[in-house]
Amino acid sequence: MQTMYPDGKGRFGNFGGKFVPETLMYALEELENSLNDALEDSAFLKEYHDTLQEYAGRPTPLTYAERLTKELGGASVYLKREDLLHTGAHKLNNAIGQALLAKRMGKKKIVAETGAGQHGVATATVCARLGLECKVFMGEEDTRRQELNVFRMELLGAEVVPVDSGSKTLKDATNEAIRYWVANVEDTFYLIGSVVGPHPYPRMVRDFQRIIGEETKSQFQQLTNRLPEAVCACVGGGSNAIGMFYPFLEDEVKLYGAEAAGQGLNTEKHAATISKGTKGVIHGSLTYLIQDENGQIIEPYSISAGLDYPGIGPEHAHLAESGRVSYEGVTDKEAIEALSYLTKTEGILPAIESAHALHIAFEKAKHMKKEEAVVICLSGRGDKDVHSIKAFMERESE
Amino acid sequence: MVKTKVEEAARNAEYPLFIPFIMAGDPDPDITVELAMQLQEAGAHILELGIPYSDPLADGPLLQRSAARALEQGMSLQRAMQLVPKMRDKGVTIPVIIFTYFNPVMRMGEELFLDQVNEMGADGVLIPDLPYEESRDIEKKAAERGLANISLVAPTSGARIEKIAQEAEGFLYCVSSLGVTGTRDSFPPEAYTFIEKVKANSKAPVAVGFGISTPEQVDNLHGVCDGVIVGSAIMRKVEECTSLMQDPEKRTKALADIKSFVSSLISS
Numbered sequence: 001m002q003t004m005y006p007d008g009k010g011r012f013g014n015f016g017g018k019f020v021p022e023t024l025m026y027a028l029e030e031l032e033n034s035l036n037d038a039l040e041d042s043a044f045l046k047e048y049h050d051t052l053q054e055y056a057g058r059p060t061p062l063t064y065a066e067r068l069t070k071e072l073g074g075a076s077v078y079l080k081r082e083d084l085l086h087t088g089a090h091k092l093n094n095a096i097g098q099a100l101l102a103k104r105m106g107k108k109k110i111v112a113e114t115g116a117g118q119h120g121v122a123t124a125t126v127c128a129r130l131g132l133e134c135k136v137f138m139g140e141e142d143t144r145r146q147e148l149n150v151f152r153m154e155l156l157g158a159e160v161v162p163v164d165s166g167s168k169t170l171k172d173a174t175n176e177a178i179r180y181w182v183a184n185v186e187d188t189f190y191l192i193g194s195v196v197g198p199h200p201y202p203r204m205v206r207d208f209q210r211i212i213g214e215e216t217k218s219q220f221q222q223l224t225n226r227l228p229e230a231v232c233a234c235v236g237g238g239s240n241a242i243g244m245f246y247p248f249l250e251d252e253v254k255l256y257g258a259e260a261a262g263q264g265l266n267t268e269k270h271a272a273t274i275s276k277g278t279k280g281v282i283h284g285s286l287t288y289l290i291q292d293e294n295g296q297i298i299e300p301y302s303i304s305a306g307l308d309y310p311g312i313g314p315e316h317a318h319l320a321e322s323g324r325v326s327y328e329g330v331t332d333k334e335a336i337e338a339l340s341y342l343t344k345t346e347g348i349l350p351a352i353e354s355a356h357a358l359h360i361a362f363e364k365a366k367h368m369k370k371e372e373a374v375v376i377c378l379s380g381r382g383d384k385d386v387h388s389i390k391a392f393m394e395r396e397s398e
Numbered sequence: 399m400v401k402t403k404v405e406e407a408a409r410n411a412e413y414p415l416f417i418p419f420i421m422a423g424d425p426d427p428d429i430t431v432e433l434a435m436q437l438q439e440a441g442a443h444i445l446e447l448g449i450p451y452s453d454p455l456a457d458g459p460l461l462q463r464s465a466a467r468a469l470e471q472g473m474s475l476q477r478a479m480q481l482v483p484k485m486r487d488k489g490v491t492i493p494v495i496i497f498t499y500f501n502p503v504m505r506m507g508e509e510l511f512l513d514q515v516n517e518m519g520a521d522g523v524l525i526p527d528l529p530y531e532e533s534r535d536i537e538k539k540a541a542e543r544g545l546a547n548i549s550l551v552a553p554t555s556g557a558r559i560e561k562i563a564q565e566a567e568g569f570l571y572c573v574s575s576l577g578v579t580g581t582r583d584s585f586p587p588e589a590y591t592f593i594e595k596v597k598a599n600s601k602a603p604v605a606v607g608f609g610i611s612t613p614e615q616v617d618n619l620h621g622v623c624d625g626v627i628v629g630s631a632i633m634r635k636v637e638e639c640t641s642l643m644q645d646p647e648k649r650t651k652a653l654a655d656i657k658s659f660v661s662s663l664i665s666s
Binding site: 009017018019020021022023024025026027165166171172175178179182183184185186278279280281282283284286289291293294295296297 | 451452453454455456458459462466469474475476499500501502503504505506526527528529530531532550551552553554555556558562573576577578
């Protein structure tokens, strides 16, 4: 049984747990109790599902990629369209769930971390909707790279705090958000953006994202009366992937996670945590991470800011170790090629993150039978990435 | 069970039981060894030797900067522990506690780490991101080697205080107030109530840390707890004196300045 995790200690097999300063332990216990209560409260679940439907635009469609399927000449390709969700990515599912929980717990102040800004925007959005105070920590480097998302968050009424410690990116923004939470734990809710962090975060974020896989399963069954042979999703921290995979864990469906191999797995410029990482603790959770021989965490690299994280959700670490999910590296170049291909054949511009999953799916589909099917979680839209895509293509053509 | 050296030192100290923290390798390994000696001479009872880490979650800006400088010097868990025999050669006899985040320990392997702590002549470990529930295993392995595993309690510990305090080994590290390490001008009034509660529950001596930098603060805690832990305030002095300490002609004077700052805290 893969779906029984986490256990009582917050572990997914050998991974997960609560590796945090004592100051936070009470807050994590309080959060866990409140979460358990909320998930058994039909009024809470109704509010969550109503908000997803009436505000965020769920269910998102499952699109058959007809032209693409014909060109690849193998399995049928379907796209789960999280790019059509309000704010343009799957991140909002989780932000809505956690913000409603915060409100239920009587916490009026929300703090979050963001890398490229998608989770920050989703959090600022739901805070505006619910009238909550919102503070978003963002690496100084990222505030420069994603200036427009900073402005978007500010328009939504959030305060964006640039982080100049460490390498000034997502890892450090997360450190700083946790430090802020340690100091303000009594009245502040930390709204984490991925299936990472100490227990119960990985489980909570999964449960607020599993709607992706649940919808996919029922939509696909409605269309075909069966299940797809394979499902693909990209993995940074891994929230869209776990949301997509979780409802399929006990089924005979092959699951593929696409990690960012950056400039190649045999270079130092990648964010391929499962392929190249080792066991360790990051942001309160025991998982795989990219670190040196002395246990210092190394800043990863990917063209995609959303996959540029040195750790990975502990449940993914467990699913990798148990062999249930296969994780493969996809380079910047392969991702951009898959992105262009989808855009030209289907008229859908995906986020660079999602394009990593596309690459694996295309490769698998080519070698699968025509009567088989592969579903890809299209976790976000690519409008935010046009500058990076243009810059990459210009560099490549030189 | 035989008391660890850490607990013996903590019990024998008169107020304030004084536990300074220094970051290994900031500004360089030789100065770390010198500082340990100066701190002992100033009256420290136990030394916390900090291991620099890339992602120190519980630390404020000052110790983050200190760790970054030490890492630039190539400091690591392994190299830091090798400083302990050098301290012993210089005449440092007080117990030394290795203060490290968990990831470097995990990378090295818990067993090997504890063996090294022992072999290098250190006396205990403190792992701030290993709370009670996650530290049962290492606590047992440390005890088997006669090492103290130092536990922390925080103002939010609530019902956890009893359990943690009653099993405390060596001394109990009482986090004064919410937030990360670094100086605070004063503690909220409820801090004293909390510390008193911890003291009432603890079988081991109680030392208060996080935010202590002045003789007045040390005075105010007299009668409330057994001692204090001072880290950021010392490393702030080290940061200010770095260029002086690295100048052979001015080093002695700079070290003496740091020593007199520490003496002023102890003799308050």
